[in-house]
Amino acid sequence: MNNSNTLSPTPWNGFAKFLFRFFFAYCAFSILPIIGNTLFNITNELISPLLDIEIVRHISGSGDTLYDYSKLAFTLILALIVALIWTLVDRKSKEYKLILYWQETYIRYYLGAFMLVYGFSKVIKTQFGYPSLSALLSPLGNKSPMGLAWTFMGYSDTYTIFSGLCEVAGGLLLMYRKTRTLGAVVCFGVMLNVFLMNMSYDIPVKLFSFELLLLSAFLIGLDYKRLVNVFILNKPVSAQLNRNPFKPKWANLTTQVLKGIAIIAAVSLMIYRGIESQVQYGDIAPKPPMYGIYEVENFIINNDTLPPMLTDTIRWRYVVLDKWDSGNIFKMHTKRYNSRIYFRSKADTINKHISFLSYKDSTEIGKFKYYKTDSIHYAFEGMYKNDTIKLNTLRTDENDFLLMNRGFHWINEYPYNR
Numbered sequence: 083m084n085n086s087n088t089l090s091p092t093p094w095n096g097f098a099k100f101l102f103r104f105f106f107a108y109c110a111f112s113i114l115p116i117i118g119n120t121l122f123n124i125t126n127e128l129i130s131p132l133l134d135i136e137i138v139r140h141i142s143g144s145g146d147t148l149y150d151y152s153k154l155a156f157t158l159i160l161a162l163i164v165a166l167i168w169t170l171v172d173r174k175s176k177e178y179k180l181i182l183y184w185q186e187t188y189i190r191y192y193l194g195a196f197m198l199v200y201g202f203s204k205v206i207k208t209q210f211g212y213p214s215l216s217a218l219l220s221p222l223g224n225k226s227p228m229g230l231a232w233t234f235m236g237y238s239d240t241y242t243i244f245s246g247l248c249e250v251a252g253g254l255l256l257m258y259r260k261t262r263t264l265g266a267v268v269c270f271g272v273m274l275n276v277f278l279m280n281m282s283y284d285i286p287v288k289l290f291s292f293e294l295l296l297l298s299a300f301l302i303g304l305d306y307k308r309l310v311n312v313f314i315l316n317k318p319v320s321a322q323l324n325r326n327p328f329k330p331k332w333a334n335l336t337t338q339v340l341k342g343i344a345i346i347a348a349v350s351l352m353i354y355r356g357i358e359s360q361v362q363y364g365d366i367a368p369k370p371p372m373y374g375i376y377e378v379e380n381f382i383i384n385n386d387t388l389p390p391m392l393t394d395t396i397r398w399r400y401v402v403l404d405k406w407d408s409g410n411i412f413k414m415h416t417k418r419y420n421s422r423i424y425f426r427s428k429a430d431t432i433n434k435h436i437s438f439l440s441y442k443d444s445t446e447i448g449k450f451k452y453y454k455t456d457s458i459h460y461a462f463e464g465m466y467k468n469d470t471i472k473l474n475t476l477r478t479d480e481n482d483f484l485l486m487n488r489g490f491h492w493i494n495e496y497p498y499n500r
Contacts (some may be wrong), residue, residue, distance in 0.1 A: 197253030204246025208355030
């Protein structure tokens with residue numbers, strides 16, 4: 083490796099060396115999953131029977147499970163043990179510039195890759211989608227903090243895409259050493275906002291977002307003296323010296339060319355997959371034929387007409403045929419998210435039939451014949467489970483909600499805060 087380096091050639095003090103050893107061990111066990119997960123799983127198998135505690139890893143979309151917290155505690159303890167043993171065994175080393183060089187390289191690409199993945203999922207808007215019809219019907223007070231945050235992000239293309247562009251910019255800047263510090267500063271600002279949002283809205287990616295924030299801070303710390311001199315002490319600083327992995331110029335040039343090709347290929351693949359997901363599952367995906375909110379004006383069950391009383395646990399209030407062929411039945415007494423009836427819908431527009439399918443096993447739980455009585459009214463007749471159901475409904479969609487139809491206004495004579 084080229085010996086030119088921005089790091090001081092003077093020996094490190096004892097605290098700096100111990101801190102490096104601890105952080106290096108932590109990174110080895112944390113951001114190299116094949117090492118950390120293997121060691122934790124082995125330890126977990128040995129210790130769990132003794133402590134009578136079962137810690138099982140499961141895929142749930144959450145990064146803050148008991149398994150994740152247990153693994154974090156295990157990683158910190160193991161990193162501390164490794165740092166102590168390393169300190170006792172290695173008393174001769176003055177510094178670890180070479181190891182730090184490659185650690186920094188790995189962290190740049192690791193952090194940059196996640197910034198690009200998360201960034202493009204916002205730029206192409208696959209992480210946050212427009213509020214669903216069912217979400218628009220749910221009272222604000224019945225939303226979870228995470229559900230409120232997802233609605234907030236999904237509503238605005240402008241803010242979501244801007245957030246994604248910031249993440250993409252930070253990730254791309256990290257791919258090259260000359261822009262490493264700027265990229266780290268951008269990533270730190272972005273991840274600080276993400277971490278605080280996760281903490282404030284109970285979004286279960288707290289541990290991972292903090293880890294990315296910590297890695298951003300580490301990269302900034304490599305140039306902390308130059309940054310302090312420029313932004314605080316108002317002192318001149320020298321240019322950052324070039325650091326190349328190889329001595330021959332052709333080898334470094336070849337590395338840069340191959341890296342550029344790899345970055346272009348990876349970014350192109352992310353964009354392609356993002357657009358593909360957007361077309362299939364995102365905001366621009368085709369809506370089901372009967373997409374809409376059907377407010378039940380008349381409800382007849384087994385030839386018995388039920389009046390619209392809010393205490394009624396049988397009468398339906400809304401039938402929602404949502405995106406991705408999902409559906410919800412809101413009963414008159416429905417207040418909580420979990421008290422809805424969920425199903426999948428399958429419409430036959432030729433024969434004017436629609437089937438309600440169970441979410442669990444796709445068995446048919448209801449089948450209705452529908453017809454249009456006028457431009458906004460629909461009638462449904464058929465069987466739901468063991469009951470004969472007849473509905474007269476008023477159809478609406480997202481355009482009838484203030485949140486979705488208010489739009490943007492450059493001039494506001496008065497605040498329109500509703």
